[in-house]
Amino acid sequence: MGKLKTIARRTFLIGSAAVVGGVAFGIYKVRQTAPNPLLDDLPQGATALTPYVRIDGQGVTLIAPRAEMGQGIHTTLAALVAEELDVAWDSIRVEHGPPGAAYYNRAAIEHNIPFADPDHGRAAEAMRGAMGVMAKLLPMQVTGGSSNVVDLFDRMRVAGAAARFALVAAAAQKLGLPAAQLKTDNGQVLAPDGRRLTYLELAPAAAAIELPANPPLKAREQWRYLGKSMPRVDMVAKCTGTATFGIDVRLPGMVFATVRMNQAMGAALLRFDATAAKAMRGVLKVVELPGGVAVVANNTWRAFQAAQAVQCDWAEPGYPASTTAMMEAIVASMTEKHRDSRLRDDGDVDKALAGGTVLEAEYRVPFLAHATMEPMNAVAWLHDGQLDIWAGVQNPTAARDLAAKAAGLDAAQVHVHVLLMGGGFGRRLESDYVVQAAQLALAMTGTPVKLTWRREEDMALDFYRPAAVARLRGTTTGKQAHALDVRVASLSPAESNLGRLGLPAFGPDTKIIEGAFDQPYGIANYRATAYRTPAGRPVSYARSVGNSYNGFFIESFIDELAAQAGDDPLSMRLALLTHEPSRKVLSAVASMSAWGQSMAAGRGRGVAFHLCRGVPVAQVVEITTTKESVKIDKVFVAVDVGAALDPRNLEAQVQSGVIFGLSAALYGEITFAKGAAEQSNFHDYPVLRMQQAPRIVVKVLESGGPIRGVGEIGVPPVAPALANAIFQATGKRIRELPLRKHIDFV
Amino acid sequence: MKLTVNGTSHAIDVEPEMPLLWVLRDELNLPGTKFGCGMAQCGACTVHVDGNAVRSCVTPVGSVSGAVTTVEGLGIPASLHAVQAAWIEYQVAQCGYCQSGQIMSAAALLQKNPTPTDADIDEAMSGNLCRCGAYPRIRAAIHDAGKRIRGA
Numbered sequence: 094m095g096k097l098k099t100i101a102r103r104t105f106l107i108g109s110a111a112v113v114g115g116v117a118f119g120i121y122k123v124r125q126t127a128p129n130p131l132l133d134d135l136p137q138g139a140t141a142l143t144p145y146v147r148i149d150g151q152g153v154t155l156i157a158p159r160a161e162m163g164q165g166i167h168t169t170l171a172a173l174v175a176e177e178l179d180v181a182w183d184s185i186r187v188e189h190g191p192p193g194a195a196y197y198n199r200a201a202i203e204h205n206i207p208f209a210d211p212d213h214g215r216a217a218e219a220m221r222g223a224m225g226v227m228a229k230l231l232p233m234q235v236t237g238g239s240s241n242v243v244d245l246f247d248r249m250r251v252a253g254a255a256a257r258f259a260l261v262a263a264a265a266q267k268l269g270l271p272a273a274q275l276k277t278d279n280g281q282v283l284a285p286d287g288r289r290l291t292y293l294e295l296a297p298a299a300a301a302i303e304l305p306a307n308p309p310l311k312a313r314e315q316w317r318y319l320g321k322s323m324p325r326v327d328m329v330a331k332c333t334g335t336a337t338f339g340i341d342v343r344l345p346g347m348v349f350a351t352v353r354m355n356q357a358m359g360a361a362l363l364r365f366d367a368t369a370a371k372a373m374r375g376v377l378k379v380v381e382l383p384g385g386v387a388v389v390a391n392n393t394w395r396a397f398q399a400a401q402a403v404q405c406d407w408a409e410p411g412y413p414a415s416t417t418a419m420m421e422a423i424v425a426s427m428t429e430k431h432r433d434s435r436l437r438d439d440g441d442v443d444k445a446l447a448g449g450t451v452l453e454a455e456y457r458v459p460f461l462a463h464a465t466m467e468p469m470n471a472v473a474w475l476h477d478g479q480l481d482i483w484a485g486v487q488n489p490t491a492a493r494d495l496a497a498k499a500a501g502l503d504a505a506q507v508h509v510h511v512l513l514m515g516g517g518f519g520r521r522l523e524s525d526y527v528v529q530a531a532q533l534a535l536a537m538t539g540t541p542v543k544l545t546w547r548r549e550e551d552m553a554l555d556f557y558r559p560a561a562v563a564r565l566r567g568t569t570t571g572k573q574a575h576a577l578d579v580r581v582a583s584l585s586p587a588e589s590n591l592g593r594l595g596l597p598a599f600g601p602d603t604k605i606i607e608g609a610f611d612q613p614y615g616i617a618n619y620r621a622t623a624y625r626t627p628a629g630r631p632v633s634y635a636r637s638v639g640n641s642y643n644g645f646f647i648e649s650f651i652d653e654l655a656a657q658a659g660d661d662p663l664s665m666r667l668a669l670l671t672h673e674p675s676r677k678v679l680s681a682v683a684s685m686s687a688w689g690q691s692m693a694a695g696r697g698r699g700v701a702f703h704l705c706r707g708v709p710v711a712q713v714v715e716i717t718t719t720k721e722s723v724k725i726d727k728v729f730v731a732v733d734v735g736a737a738l739d740p741r742n743l744e745a746q747v748q749s750g751v752i753f754g755l756s757a758a759l760y761g762e763i764t765f766a767k768g769a770a771e772q773s774n775f776h777d778y779p780v781l782r783m784q785q786a787p788r789i790v791v792k793v794l795e796s797g798g799p800i801r802g803v804g805e806i807g808v809p810p811v812a813p814a815l816a817n818a819i820f821q822a823t824g825k826r827i828r829e830l831p832l833r834k835h836i837d838f839v
Numbered sequence: 840m841k842l843t844v845n846g847t848s849h850a851i852d853v854e855p856e857m858p859l860l861w862v863l864r865d866e867l868n869l870p871g872t873k874f875g876c877g878m879a880q881c882g883a884c885t886v887h888v889d890g891n892a893v894r895s896c897v898t899p900v901g902s903v904s905g906a907v908t909t910v911e912g913l914g915i916p917a918s919l920h921a922v923q924a925a926w927i928e929y930q931v932a933q934c935g936y937c938q939s940g941q942i943m944s945a946a947a948l949l950q951k952n953p954t955p956t957d958a959d960i961d962e963a964m965s966g967n968l969c970r971c972g973a974y975p976r977i978r979a980a981i982h983d984a985g986k987r988i989r990g991a
């Protein structure tokens with residue numbers, strides 16, 4: 094369809110909207126193709142054929158609409174576009190895209206629906222459709238929930254194929270030949286007579302060509318980049334100190350700042366005295382912020398020192414302020430009044446429990462910090478009526494809108510430049526540090542300000558993974574689980590996060606119970622109930638979110654049921670699983686780990702299975718125990734991702750999830766006094782170190798099912814597999830994380 | 840005050856107690872060395888002083904008399920150090936934020952011991968945290984870099 098037709102259709106629909114009101118406009122908004130965000134800011138001589146491809150004098154740049162925070166997404170997204178566009182791998186450059194409606198993430202929003210992933214019934218599909226519409230309208234340009242490849246597998250390939258179509262069509266016009274006679278070869282169009290035209294010279298003419306909506310895509314057998322282990326596009330820079338993270342941005346005349354906030358997050362700063370701080374060397378300004386102060390200086394360390402010299406008088410928080418009070422509030426919310434959802438109720442659980450020997454257990458997990466290696470930071474510069482922001486953000490649209498609000502500007506006056514992230518894990522879905530930088534830019538109008546948090550602020554001002562309590566009951570018949578009743582209570586990360594975005598949290602927060610209600614176990618009587626603890630200390634999403642604790646609850650308790658039934662824990666799970674790809678990964682991990690073969694005295698192994706973001710993952714952990722401590726020797730992992738786009742990166746992501754999950758399982762715990770975290774740095778919030786890292790063997794199965802992301806899936810099964818191994822080796826059942834509260838580790 | 844970094848001598852006017860890290864990053868605009876914790880807990884800030892790995896975030900610049908080498912001075916994309924080449928071969932980095940420090944610690948280890956055992960690696964690298972959990976590949980890349988150094 095030509096441009097004229099598009100405009101005509103738009104006019105018609107807006108006309109209709111004037112007659113019938115918001116409904117027609119709503120449909121128009123949903124069907125409308127979002128504008129190409131690259132066109133707003135296109136340098137002279139550059140062409141942006143699609144929102145994902147920019148061609149200029151330097152060559153072809155692929156625009157990644159998602160945040161690179163370690164998961165290798167820039168490389169995989171580049172491979173998706175390059176595969177269809179036909180450009181040489183070593184010529185590719187990748188940049189983060191700006192905030193833009195075109196970059197909305199449908200898949201990240203879709204998986205919040207209250208249906209299990211394998212459920213493709215009418216109600217589930219209708220709800221996914223509605224969520225997709227919401228993602229587009231908001232728009233939500235988020236990186237999270239292992240959603241990137243799910244969301245972009247087709248979109249990026251279509252972008253590459255459509256751009257290639259336009260370049261070939263432009264060459265056909267230039268050469269006076271039918272497009273069908275032309276081929277492409279690594280960034281050039283090739284004529285039958287050997288003439289070659291580069292994409293660069295064709296780009297201006299190609300920009301005038303209408304792009305096809307559904308260009309044909311290569312068959313899998315024709316792939317040359319996808320399905321292969323490609324060298325990461327960011328690897329050389331990251332190994333030579335030349336990669337630019339948010340914290341590395343340097344602008345002429347820039348000044349350096351840090352904050353000192355009420356560590357009881359959200360509570361006020363009552364009064365402060367900055368006299369001493371202002372007299373310190375290099376201090377330029379002390380700025381009062383809501384809930385704290387910032388110091389601007391001519392060096393980051395000087396800002397750090399001066400911020401500590403400010404005398405502050407802090408208000409108490411309006412929520413439970415100690416760990417004990419917070420845990421009591423969670424337990425107290427396990428009542429009908431606070432029931433958030435009951436997303437599974439198979440069979441008759443009450444009747445089944447009344448008719449058998451009931452196994453009953455309570456499990457607990459603590460609050461967790463994200464503790465990314467790169468502390469929160471952002472650069473902001475208010476100049477000439479516009480605000481430029483450079484930062485690592487997982488939600489650039491939200492960062493832009495919230496920064497605009499803080500600076501009293503329209504969103505159109507705010508330009509967010511997204512940088513590489515030294516870890517995200519969900520922390521950078523929040524925009525608090527960007528808002529602070531915007532406030533400082535306003536206070537220092539005309540001067541670029543770099544805000545850097547100390548590690549202590551990063552630990553204290555985190556939106557933690559909420560603590561959770563589970564009460565489980567179950568019965569067994571013969572060698573099989575007959576009933577499972579799981580009740581989970583927690584603060585709602587969705588309510589807390591959406592509140593900060595100014596959005597309502599409608600319906601249940603499936604995050605509280607994800608990983609507990611949706612597991613493909615065919616237990617005849619299976620009920621899962623979530624309770625929402627009234628809002629307290631702000632919390633948010635962390636890698637694998639609810640799965641991070643529900644995996645521990647369910648998979649530990651299944652092990653308890655197996656012990657009660659006198660069955661092998663792996664065999665019992667295999668018999669319960671109703672989902673064929675899940676059975677296959679569990680069988681695969683059994684043979685990888687030689688499950689069932691006897692082990693030397695003092696050694697033990699444990700198994701756990703989890704279905705997370707549609708990916709079945711099974712793990713076996715092997716340990717050695719001594720009188721003093723436990724050593725984790727080896728972790729075997731089998732996963733099924735549908736199709737593996739980059740096997741070597743996939744292995745890295747799974748290993749990453751295992752190590753991240755082990756840090757939480759062994760050590761992770763934030764406790765509170767007077768609303769403030771009692772941990773401040775890596776000495777009292779330890780994470781796994783080299784000498785504790787086990788060997789991790791990963792096997793990837795490709796069932797050919799829907800393509801899936803793997804950023805989170807390594808996390809949920811490792812804590813229960815380890816706890817089950819400890820039980821097997823020592824007879825000690827640990828029902829609380831971190832495990833080190835109950836047993837020592839090497 | 841004089842400070843030699845990557846073979847270049849700089850005259851700097853800062854408090855002697857300012858950590859070397861912030862002189863490198865903010866005064867000399869060498870951002871390859873990273874800030875992680877500020878208390879020698881994470882190793883992201885590791886640089887060499889006269890070939891020894893030190894945590895620049897707790898090293899007062901006034902106490903530095905030797906030559907400083909940062910990751911920018913170890914090797915550049917067009918001329919990689921053996922450790923960097925091994926890191927790329929094994930595709931070690933994920934988020935990459937800790938890798939400057941990991942690479943500097945590994946280079947210092949291999950300088951003294953080009954045939955490290957796993958236990959040697961554990962000891963030398965235990966001060967460098969990686970939240971992405973790249974440890975298995977870091978270990979493999981150090982063994983490979985040792986081979987490269989021995990072969991060179």
